Amino acid sequence: MQIHLDEEGSAINLSPQAGYPVNIGMACPKGWQALDPLDAPDRATTPLLRDESGNLQAIDWPQALTTFTTRLKKIQQQFGRESAAFLSTGQIPFEEMAFLGCLWKFGMGFLHGDANTRQCMATAVTAYKQAFGFDAPPATYADFEESDVILLVGSNLCIAHPILWQRVMRNQRKPQIIVIDPRATETAQAATQHLAIRPKSDLTLFYALAHCIIRDGRICQKTLAQCVGYDEFAAFVKAYTPAMAAERSGLDVATIEQLAQLVSDPNKRVSWWWTMGINQSYEGVRAAQAMINLCLITGQIGKPGTGPNSITGQCNAMGSRLFSNTTSLVGGHDFANPQHREKVARLLKIPLDRIPEQASLAYDEILDAAAQGKIKALWIVATNPFHSWVNVEKLRKLRENLDFLVVQDMYHSTESARVADLVLPASGWGEKDGCFINSERRIGTISQVRRAPGMALSDFRIFRLIAESWGCANWFSRWTDPESAFELLKNLTIGRPCDITGMENYDHIRQRGGIQWPYPTGTGDCAKERRLFEDLQFYHPDGKARLLFDPPSVMPEEADADYPLLLLTGRGSSSQWHTLSRSAKSDVLRKLCPAETYVEIHPADAHALNIGEQDTVTVQSRRGSMQAKVYLAPTMARGQVFLPMHDAQVNQLTHPSFDPHSRQPNYKACAVRLKKSSSH
Numbered sequence: 001m002q003i004h005l006d007e008e009g010s011a012i013n014l015s016p017q018a019g020y021p022v023n024i025g026m027a028c029p030k031g032w033q034a035l036d037p038l039d040a041p042d043r044a045t046t047p048l049l050r051d052e053s054g055n056l057q058a059i060d061w062p063q064a065l066t067t068f069t070t071r072l073k074k075i076q077q078q079f080g081r082e083s084a085a086f087l088s089t090g091q092i093p094f095e096e097m098a099f100l101g102c103l104w105k106f107g108m109g110f111l112h113g114d115a116n117t118r119q120c121m122a123t124a125v126t127a128y129k130q131a132f133g134f135d136a137p138p139a140t141y142a143d144f145e146e147s148d149v150i151l152l153v154g155s156n157l158c159i160a161h162p163i164l165w166q167r168v169m170r171n172q173r174k175p176q177i178i179v180i181d182p183r184a185t186e187t188a189q190a191a192t193q194h195l196a197i198r199p200k201s202d203l204t205l206f207y208a209l210a211h212c213i214i215r216d217g218r219i220c221q222k223t224l225a226q227c228v229g230y231d232e233f234a235a236f237v238k239a240y241t242p243a244m245a246a247e248r249s250g251l252d253v254a255t256i257e258q259l260a261q262l263v264s265d266p267n268k269r270v271s272w273w274w275t276m277g278i279n280q281s282y283e284g285v286r287a288a289q290a291m292i293n294l295c296l297i298t299g300q301i302g303k304p305g306t307g308p309n310s311i312t313g314q315c316n317a318m319g320s321r322l323f324s325n326t327t328s329l330v331g332g333h334d335f336a337n338p339q340h341r342e343k344v345a346r347l348l349k350i351p352l353d354r355i356p357e358q359a360s361l362a363y364d365e366i367l368d369a370a371a372q373g374k375i376k377a378l379w380i381v382a383t384n385p386f387h388s389w390v391n392v393e394k395l396r397k398l399r400e401n402l403d404f405l406v407v408q409d410m411y412h413s414t415e416s417a418r419v420a421d422l423v424l425p426a427s428g429w430g431e432k433d434g435c436f437i438n439s440e441r442r443i444g445t446i447s448q449v450r451r452a453p454g455m456a457l458s459d460f461r462i463f464r465l466i467a468e469s470w471g472c473a474n475w476f477s478r479w480t481d482p483e484s485a486f487e488l489l490k491n492l493t494i495g496r497p498c499d500i501t502g503m504e505n506y507d508h509i510r511q512r513g514g515i516q517w518p519y520p521t522g523t524g525d526c527a528k529e530r531r532l533f534e535d536l537q538f539y540h541p542d543g544k545a546r547l548l549f550d551p552p553s554v555m556p557e558e559a560d561a562d563y564p565l566l567l568l569t570g571r572g573s574s575s576q577w578h579t580l581s582r583s584a585k586s587d588v589l590r591k592l593c594p595a596e597t598y599v600e601i602h603p604a605d606a607h608a609l610n611i612g613e614q615d616t617v618t619v620q621s622r623r624g625s626m627q628a629k630v631y632l633a634p635t636m637a638r639g640q641v642f643l644p645m646h647d648a649q650v651n652q653l654t655h656p657s658f659d660p661h662s663r664q665p666n667y668k669a670c671a672v673r674l675k676k677s678s679s680h
């Protein structure tokens with residue numbers, strides 16, 4: 001985005017930046033409107049503290065910091081280092097994420113902290129780590145333009161990533177675009193082929209594709225020489241016949257056979273792209289790895305227009321994956337590895353005994369510990385779990401067990417800020433500096449163009465103040481501003497797959513239009529677009545990739561006689577962002593999306609329930625219920641309904657089941673029933 005300034009140097013308008021390699025002169029509707037929400041009346045402009053009568057009262061920063069430190073120190077002294085946790089985000093610069101993770105663990109001496117990337121990308125992270133030896137999405141966005149066959153799996157690109165969809169549209173190779181999604185989404189309608197599979201049947205379908213490909217000998221020996229586990233995988237998929245996958249997925253055998261031929265065509269460049277339809281599942285990791293396996297056995301990796309590519313959601317989910325110090329030790333390291341701990345301690349000048357030997361509990365485990373009273377305090381930064389967490393009622397209930405809840409956000413009105421004991425007012429995009437990393441591993445900068453309102457401070461500033469107040473500022477004396485932190489973090493990546501030691505400073509990154517990792521010292525002015533694994537060297541010590549698989553498991557909550565419909569949730573429109581704390585504050589964006597929440601249902605299912613367009617219905621699951629208007633949508637399959645995630649009630653319904661490897665919530669399938677509350 002190009003920012004237009006007035007005479008005083010304040011931002012007044014935005015327009016897309018023509019030369020940037022990602023958006024190539026286009027902008028998403030949310031981007032056009034990014035400045036409006038900064039002026040909203042519910043911006044948090046002072047710290048707020050809950051008083052004895054239960055109201056949030058304005059206080060000053062010194063009081064806020066004293067409260068923060070005194071209460072957390074008391075909890076730590078009484079209950080130890082596992083008694084509090086932070087929950088953060090994929091939406092702030094990674095210098096801030098790293099500061100939070102290092103301050104909390106090394107400085108303040110707590111152990112647990114996780115981020116909303118668990119809700120979003122954990123599955124892709126784990127799938128890549130296990131298969132490739134490092135969390136390394138291989139693609140470059142140019143691959144959208146270089147592909148002959150583009151498979152979009154559980155990904156509604158037109159709505160969720162309009163700029164990437166534009167990249168698909170620029171493809172001159174007349175690509176076949178195949179969308180695998182239970183719903184006939186906007187993207188499915190624009191595709192060459194839509195495969196409306198039954199929810200969560202992807203894994204069986206992919207195994208059947210591998211079955212056909214191996215049966216017909218359409219495999220790539222060169223890539224297989226770089227894989228471990230082929231014989232076992234080939235033996236395993238023998239049982240996954242096209243007939244079995246047809247039965248499970250609702251596709252027919254001929255379609256499956258044709259798809260197997262297409263994705264293994266050695267004369268075509270085939271790329272697989274997936275998003276939340278895969279990640280948010282109780283077996284997402286194996287489903288993602290099933291796509292990785294398909295690319296590996298067919299040799300569709302490391303070449304233009306190929307690859308098993310996960311698309312990230314949040315602007316800096318990738319930054320969180322490398323630097324947040326939650327699942328991985330900061331800078332793409334392992335907590336369990338003594339050499340890694342020694343290196344991080346040495347380069348950050350932190351005593352070695354301050355570096356924990358284990359990663360944090362995962363998000364759901366943190367909340368379970370809070371429900372059991374083991375975790376007494378939570379510090380929520382730039383996320384809104386009281387809206388977005390799965391089966392949110394459980395979180396609301398455990399709130400009562402918490403001694404201390406801190407929420408650090410741009411707005412005091414979010415569902416999470418409203419129930420906090422202490423609200424710390426933060427500045428947002430446009431009001432601070434730092435770096436973000438996108439799905440093609442490109443590091444880009446953001447710059448401050450406005451002052452934050454009132455007493456709001458950048459998260460970076462807040463962490464500095466907390467370090468001082470806690471008494472550990474001496475370990476963070478070099479973290480003076482985001483660019484100095486960038487320098488430290490950059491040096492930490494030396495020798496890791498994500499080595500970025502060749503990036504000089506923010507100016508260098510800006511001038512290059514963002515730079516992809518890896519970028520070790522000496523990389524020089526090489527091509528602007530790079531993909532991984534061109535040499536078929538993976539990051540496991542033996543240089544080989546792993547073919548990983550497991551039998552599909554049973555859906556945790558199937559539709560049944562009592563709750564006969566399957567609920568899918570996801571993005572509603574291109575002008576709504578998650579919990580709406582920002583996008584709802586733009587007049588233009590508000591006009592571009594429905595004013596009320598709609599539940600989408602197939603007309604025949606509605607007819608059978610005697611409900612019509614615009615009727616108000618109650619959508620009920622075993623965990624809760626909410627009201628919605630009916631939208632008759634032939635795009636829905638029979639037996640399924642869809643609710644956008646943007647309504648705060650939706651997660652009262654969702655089912656708290658998790659992928660066993662990634663602990664990502666299964667937001668996209670649970671059983672519900674509909675009852676008419678009133679006719680239109």
Ligand SMILES: Nc1nc2c(c(=O)[nH]1)N[C@H]1C(S)=C(S)[C@@H](COP(=O)(O)OP(=O)(O)OC[C@H]3O[C@@H](n4cnc5c(=O)[nH]c(N)nc54)[C@H](O)[C@@H]3O)O[C@H]1N2
Pocket residue numbers: 120153154155156157159160161180181182183185198199200201202275276277278312313314568569570571572573574575576577578668
């Ligand atoms: N406008 C807008 N854009 C956004 C966001 C936003 O809030 N608003 N959020 C951003 C973020 S953080 C994210 S993570 C991305 C998410 O981007 P997407 O993942 O593209 O969006 P979703 O709508 O969550 O889910 C995608 C599709 O998965 C399908 N699906 C459900 N179950 C299954 C299944 O079992 N198999 C398959 N194959 N498909 C299934 C759903 O029908 C849905 O169409 O969007 C990003 N972009």
Ligand SMILES: Nc1nc2c(c(=O)[nH]1)N[C@H]1C(S)=C(S)[C@@H](COP(=O)(O)OP(=O)(O)OC[C@H]3O[C@@H](n4cnc5c(=O)[nH]c(N)nc54)[C@H](O)[C@@H]3O)O[C@H]1N2
Pocket residue numbers: 089091092116119120276280313314381382383384385387388389390408409410411414426427428429459569570571577578579580581582645650651654667
């Ligand atoms: N049912 C259902 N639930 C879902 C999903 C789904 O598909 N279905 N998708 C899941 C996914 S993929 C995601 S990513 C999550 C997203 O869920 P959340 O992270 O809870 O949603 P956001 O609305 O993006 O919350 C970000 C918060 O950070 C604040 N903020 C923005 N910038 C800054 C900043 O610079 N500093 C600070 N301190 N605060 C800032 C915003 O005001 C906002 O309150 O939702 C998940 N929940």
Ligand SMILES: [Mo]
Pocket residue numbers: 119120121313314
């Ligand atoms: Mo996400």
